[in-house]
Amino acid sequence: MTRRGENIYKRKDGRWEGRYAKGRKENGTIHYGYIYGYKYKEVKQRLIHLKSAQQNTDELFTKEYEGTLNEWSEYWLKEIKADIKPSTYSSYLTKLTHHILPMFGSQPIYMIKKSQVEYWLNKLREKLSISSIHATYRVLRSCLNYAVKRSLLIKNPCIDVQLPKQKSNTVQSLTKQEQKRLEIEAKQHKAGLPVLIALETGMRIGEIAGLKWQDIDFLEQVIRVKRTLQRVTTEGTSQKTELVELSPKSSNSVRIIPLSQNMGYLLQKVQKEAQSDYVVGKRKALEPRVINYHFKQICQKAQLPPVHFHALRHTFATRCLENGATVATISDLLGHSSIKMTLDTYISSFMTEKRKVIDSFSSL
Template identity: 50%
Template sequence: MVRKGENIYKRKDGRWEGRYIKGRRSDGRAVYGYIYHTKYTDLKEKLLTMKALYSHNYIFKTITYRGTLNDWASCWLKEIQNQLKPSTYASYTNKMIKHVLPFLGHIPMQSITTHNLDEWIKKIGKNLSPNSVRIVYQVLVSCFTAAVKRELLIENPCKHVTLPKKKLNNIKAITTDQQKTLKEKASKHPKGLAVVLALETGMRIGEIAGLKWEDIDFSTNILTVKRTIQRIQLINGTTKKTQIVEGTPKTTTSKRTIPLSKNLSQFLTKQKQNSNGSFVLGGCKPVEPRLISFWLKKMCQSVDLPHIRFHQLRHSFATRCLEKGVSIATISALLGHQSTKMTLDTYINSFMSEKRKAINLIS
């Protein structure tokens, strides 16, 4: 069966075939590209993307892509939207719109050089840290890599770019005395459960916000991290909106089980008795992370502690584990890191103090 005007055909093997013009030969004849799918609607959507992608070539007698980075980025972001978590897609989109396209978007993609990219990195480096520059750069690398796979580029222009040197993570753990003071306050505070959880489990703020009572097995005293709550920015034309989204943990290793101490288990049991919803913190709906940060700020002010960011509590948990002689592999598993190397890189300053202790012991 042929769908007229769409260049979509039903094959004998049951699949749908879509045809689009990639370009034209020197004599004006069309050069076609083909895509296949078992579902007509899915193929039609992908075919529209490919037609938009190659629309710049219809009037040229060449198969060289003539679009700007703006043109390709628009197609690429649309193509990957259903392949990524909403939070990841929002992050990619925001980085492209805010840090990449204002500087490089107007340039024909085929004309972007290493020099262009080096100059771009210098410009964004005036307002971003070296680590943030590298994160934005990786999004652009992915964008160009997809273009190479589509044969729109022969080589990824990011290949020879000079990047700023990485800086060590400067998030410091709070001191033992500060932790004791904060934990005592949180244990008695009506909004202190999130702080206690972070200090005793090392969970991320979004993981704590997404924690449900069904994730806690009180018979075995084990907590399972299954989801995360985030507020993400949605860009629709010129309108910027945010919304709370529930998603899976950051990585595959972030979905993990954490044993509960006897005290934490008892604390959670008391909290559950006063709860009337599925979420540990928010009841029928989750509490968003920025509200949890606000609670922490107020608690610190009430006991004259300096400003403490919530992520410092996770670092403090790891540091206390290290001070007690817990192995790197165990700390890495509890935190949900992808590798022990990541744990070592993140807590190198804490490990240095342990190295000094070791040297002193044998000297």
């Protein structure tokens, strides 16, 4: 018995035998090596390790990995797991399970063609947004790049494919009137605190969910952003999830945000009745999806059009800009990785401010 394309065979003595190319003999024929084990998976994993360890010093000695994408992606995820965040691992697993493996999973990776990848990308347009398609494509590209780097695949079929063009993101923020209505409703709602914090600090929803009382210094009147709370997929499945504390999105996301006097008073008042280490949630942490559920209720009461919670972060940045804050200050408050990212995100808002400056010349 053999698993097609893998060079793994079932022996009569009950063991599995794996064969791999070690190099070439003096007469030019291939010199094979063999490994044995009583479990198929054990032999398969050892073969992958051996092949990945081989150096690509001579193209004649290079042998492409003949396993399927199902098998390779499983190995890839195990290899990179220690180097990525649980939330990133969960995202990779979900995209593989729902969008990549149904198309390519049973196919040997060396047989995946560029034309197939482009066809797959076009099919994804029927159910995913352009940004989600790009994110899913990057997972497949990274997975196959890992095989290329280990000389198990000669060329990544994802290279130079035609991706659907992304439209520039329009920053969605509330007007001053909309913000005022939202604040009024949030103050009256039992779970409106996350909304008020977002409008005053620009923190992300996961950062607000993970905020603890120990992160707030009422003497210095600052919040120290140290963690984020996210629900991620449990290892080995795309169905079960768990709520976990993680480090913020990037090193720049670990930051200090000054508290306004009003927000300081409000948080001190809430702390007196707190029964949890977390600022949001009376007895336990309030996870992001619950915060978002309450946010939608508050928006309806405030008679606002459907907006994402992330719009509150953009609203905070817009108010900062309107009040004369520099790009560097806004970037630091938001925890962006660079000033360029801030400029790219709020280019339309900055253009409005630029126009005001130019128009002011007319009165001179």
